[in-house]
Amino acid sequence: MKLNIKNNETAVFAVGGLGEIGKNMYGVQFQDEIIVIDAGIKFPEDDLLGIDYVISDYSYLVQNKDKIKALVITHGHEDHIGGIPYFLQQVPNVPIYAGPLAAALIRGKLEEHGLLRTTKLTEINEDTVLKFKKLSVEFFRTTHSIPDTLGIAVHTPQGIVIQTGDFKFDLTPVGDQPSPNFQKMCRFAEEGVLVLMSDSTNAEVPTFTKSERFVGKSIRHIFDRIDGRIIFATFASNISRIAQAADAAMAHGRKIAVFGRSMETAMVNGRELGYLNIPDDVLIDAHQLNSMPADKVMILCTGSQGEPMAALSRIANGTHRQISIQPGDTVIFSSNPIPGNTVSVNHVINQLSEAGAEVIHGKVNNVHTSGHGGQEDQKLMLRLIKPKFFMACHGEYRMQKIHCELAQQCGVPEKNCYIMENGDVLALTQDSARIAGHFPAGDVYIDGNGVGDIGNAVIRDRRMLSEEGLVVVVATINMQKQAVLAGPDLLSRGFIYMRESGELINQAQRRVYRTIKSTFSSSEKVTEASLKDAITSNLQEFLFDKTERHPVILPMLILL
Known part of the structure; x- marks a missing residue:
């Protein structure tokens, strides 16, 4: 350095x-x-x-x-x-x-x-x-x-x-x-x-990148033609966009309900610092929201990037405790997907459309710059x-x-x-x-x-677990007598469904048993580490031959 x-x-x-x-x-x-x-x-x-x-x-x-x-x-x-x-x-x-x-x-x-x-x-x-x-x-x-x-x-x-x-x-x-x-x-x-x-x-x-004011005009034009409830999703940090959505809502006589922790924080900070001129009587909570006419409310929320725990995603999949999609709802995505988020965003858009909402998004509608x-x-x-x-x-x-x-x-x-x-x-x-x-x-x-306690090795293990699954091998072994006292038993998670793969499990158990015996017979000094290495390499070879997959093998040996 x-x-x-x-x-x-x-x-x-x-x-x-x-x-x-x-x-x-x-x-x-x-x-x-x-x-x-x-x-x-x-x-x-x-x-x-x-x-x-x-x-x-x-x-x-x-x-x-x-x-x-x-x-x-x-x-x-x-x-x-x-x-x-x-x-x-x-x-x-x-x-x-x-x-x-x-x-x-x-x-x-x-x-x-x-x-x-x-x-x-x-x-x-x-x-x-x-x-x-x-x-x-x-x-x-x-x-x-x-x-x-x-x-x-x-x-x-x-x-x-x-x-x-x-x-x-x-x-x-x-x-x-x-x-x-x-x-x-x-x-x-x-x-x-x-x-x-x-x-x-x-x-x-x-x-040149377009001015934020250009988006404000588009938002107002879109609001002009919407009769039902509006759900407006954007970045909580985009105070200018929040201000323009709020101005358009107030110009159309709509009250504003805010959902999402970061959006609530942005609303507090924006109002305190004078960037958001939204009177107290314009803001409503969830209880008031459900008692008001659909054409008199706008829901301002997070989730424009398809984040699974954000308010909009939970509304889309029906798990939000206070809001569900109603016929006539219009959802406006006022952002473009960040690279890597496109699939998540499209999934949320599909869910919202299936639930009956009209979804407005993308450059064609000029709702983002x-x-x-x-x-x-x-x-x-x-x-x-x-x-x-x-x-x-x-x-x-x-x-x-x-x-x-x-x-x-x-x-x-x-x-x-x-x-x-x-x-x-x-x-x-x-x-x-x-x-x-x-x-x-x-x-x-x-x-x-x-x-910093997660390195590339851990990420690699997680990736293998997610793609290939896990096989746990359990056996009780007497090291002095070089004998298998119990097992070996196999447990599978994310690799195969054990109830439907009895024959494969039995073959794998016999393979592990033979591996343990041959390890003892081929060496005078056998350690726990050498046993685990032999079980892992032999079982991986066997399972790949049968399934063309490489599950993570985790031997758990009880030594007596």
């Missing part, structure tokens, strides 16, 4: 967020000072069985914890703040600086993990300046699908390092949110931007910032590659554009850049309360 960073160089790196969508975490280092930008989580793919979240390997930051001066937050999405409690458990006492909404969301996370009293959390705005001995940090307004989105400008002796965070150029944001601060971006460019670390998510989209800028937004950022060097962030490899090509079109030399991996360190002077080494920055799995 020894890095070759010279005393006159500023280093930039990603602990997470490169080659992937999620767990964004970046660092800027000069000598003995490090500024950490964001600390997110990534939601697991379907093959990570039983895993709740994926976070970054913080070992480099743990080893350099005395150098960390601040954790600065671009915005309040989970892929940028979800890892903060886990980071603080390993690197305590790091002061956190975040905008009002992000700070409110972080406060809730810290309280949940018992870290609020011991953490310094400071609310900031775009005029805040953080000054340290060698580095200083400024902020600038951007727009995204959540309020209080900030870009980060770290002033170093070599020049300014800019991390855009998630952004698009929305010139007509909703909810009295300010538009992007072009003047401040241009001021940084005049002062000299050393490197731009920019959001690559929509690098494959060859346009991305919070990430397309190619034209990305090129505009490059032209405004005018960086000497460019590093594509927040995206998979193909997105980073296209983004680097856009940078070259905007005047950044090809040799100054970098597609890096998590853990790579880019060392910069005023007129040079080089890769100065690599530190471990792999995935760390969170399973319940366990952090």
Whole structure:
């Protein structure tokens, strides 16, 4: 992990967020000072069985914890703040600086993990300046699908390092949110931007991303033609979308019922911070909901990504305690499926349709726009910032590659554009850049309360159990007499149905018995481990020959 960073160089790196969508975490280092930008989580793919979240390997930051001066937050999405409690458990006492909404969301996370009293959390705005001995940090307004989105400008002796965070150029944001601060971006460019670390998510989209206000018009038009009950599903973090749905509901004389824990939290935070102007008398609970006419209510809920435990999924499969689909209901999905969630979303849509609801979703209905800028937004950022060097962030490899090509079109030399991996360190002077080494920055799995105690071997076992099943072999053995006293007996879970496979079970038991006897006869010194290895390999070979499957074999031997 020894890095070759010279005393006159500023280093930039990603602990997470490169080659992937999620767990964004970046660092800027000069000598003995490090500024950490964001600390997110990534939601697991379907093959990570039983895993709740994926976070970054913080070992480099743990080893350099005395150098960390601040954790600065671009915005309040989970892929940028979800890892903060886990980071603080390993690197305590790091002061956190975040905008009002992000700070409110972080406060809730810290309280949940018992870290609020011991953490310094400071609310900031775009005029805040953080000054340290060698580095200083400024902020600038951007727009995204959540309020209080900030870009980060770290002033170093070599020049300014800019991390855009998630952004698009929305010139007509909703909810009295300010538009992007072009003047401040241009001021940084005049002062000299050393490197731009920019959001690559929509690098494959060859346009400007539409304004959130455009979606608001579509929502109002859709509400105009609906006579029955409306169920509106979106991300709980998309306060702007919630505001527009609420405005449309109130304009049509509808009361609003909120379901889903994260949606309820978003409603509380949004109203407290002034982003949601929803009077108390507009909000109703489940009991009032069921007593009101269908054309006078809107249900606002989570579950637009098909999450199995979210409110909408439970409504769709009939397990929600307070809401069931009624004839005439219209369900609006105001989001696009995140990669990996398409199957789950389609399943929920099918369930809702089968239950009798009309479902409105997809680009054709204009009920969603991305919070990430397309190619034209990305090129505009490059032209405004005018960086000497460019590093594509927040995206998979193909997105980073296209983004680097856009940078070259905007005047950044090809040799100054970098597609890096998590853990790579880019060392910069005023007129040079080089890769100065690599530190471990792999995935760390969170399973319940366990952090990092689940490795690839466990995931592989879980995958095998889910695909092939389990066979348990039980036998009582007298090691001195080298005799089988009881068994062997076989138990199957997820492999075969034992009542219908008596002959196979009997053959397998005889195979195991012969394996035990032959192991004793072929060696004078037989151990429990050698017996288990012999049983496992022989039984696996036998079962594959009979079924062409590889179940997990678990020998349980009682030795006397």
